Amino acid sequence: MKHRFEFESLEPRSLFSAAVHAITPAVHPAAKTVVHRYIIGFWGYAFGGTPGTGFGNQWETNLVDTAGSKGAGTAKMFAEEPGPGAAEKYILSAIDLKHDHIITAADVRAMRLRVVGYSLGGIVAANLTRDLDQVGSKVEGYKLDVAVPIQQLVTLDPVNYPINFPPLVNTSGPESNVDAFFNYYEGGSSNGVSSLNLFDSTTGSSLGSYSADDTALPVIGYLHGDSLDSSALHTAQYQVDTGKFAHHKVEHLLQSGVNGELEGEQTDHGTLPFYAYPYALANLIA
Secondary structure (H helix, E strand, O other): OOOOOOOOOOOOOOOOOOOOOOOOOOEEOOOOEEEEEEEEEEOOOOOOOOOOOOHHHHHHHHHHHHHHHHHEEEEEEOOOOOHHHHHHHHHHHHHHHOOEEEEEEHHOEEEEEEEEEOOHHHHHHHHHHHHOOOOOOEOOOOOOOOOOOOEEEEEEOOOOOOEEOOEEEOOOOOOOOOEEEEEEEEEOOOOOOOEEEEOOOOOOOEEEEEOOOOOOOOEEEEOOOOOOOOOOOEEEEEEOOOOHHHHOOEEEEEOOEEEEEEHHOOOOOOOHHHHHHHHHHHHHHH
């Protein structure tokens, strides 16, 4: 039997809110350098609603917060619009040790940065990493004497349009300042229909199912992601609704007392962050 369960919302962050998980700086044992770690995420487009709301956005927030709490860094979320500027200013201000608006080799040695993006936010995340590779340029008022390295970039169903017509954005993908790039996407084979099987997390007994269907947009239809061009040092891209992932099921805690289970070929744009959650989390805390 299919049910529409009313789930407790994963509490969305306020736009540009203060970080939930502040990480104690690590000290590099060889150089005795204090290393500050950051993880930032970009929500998908809210279509006029509150940034960070919706099933997919909430699971991206959950991913970033959990990775932050497990040592990936101080976690902070940003809206997809109006682009990466606010996040760039936040990061560059945080790593500018001399407060002189010049980013040097000493500044980047003392930081580790991970970036996550979902939907159109995945495109903005990739573009942020590209902006931070523009040596000699000024980015949000900070001159880059060196490229800012990105330890990991994780994109969740990035929607890459051939034109820049806000809120639609595009990217040529990450560059070589990104050490590891992971992309999880679905190609639209579910036609916007996605349903999670529900189980009691203690007894394993079935609790029915939860419909998380997408809504088709005018002209565009159902949103779905794609692979991205990449010049990252290491790249791994996975289409989860075909191939080896198609019949692979992911099950993990959906809310207190309830586990959700989803098969790769049943994943749509809205449920992709739930499906990719355990894989992406492992990438971010490696």
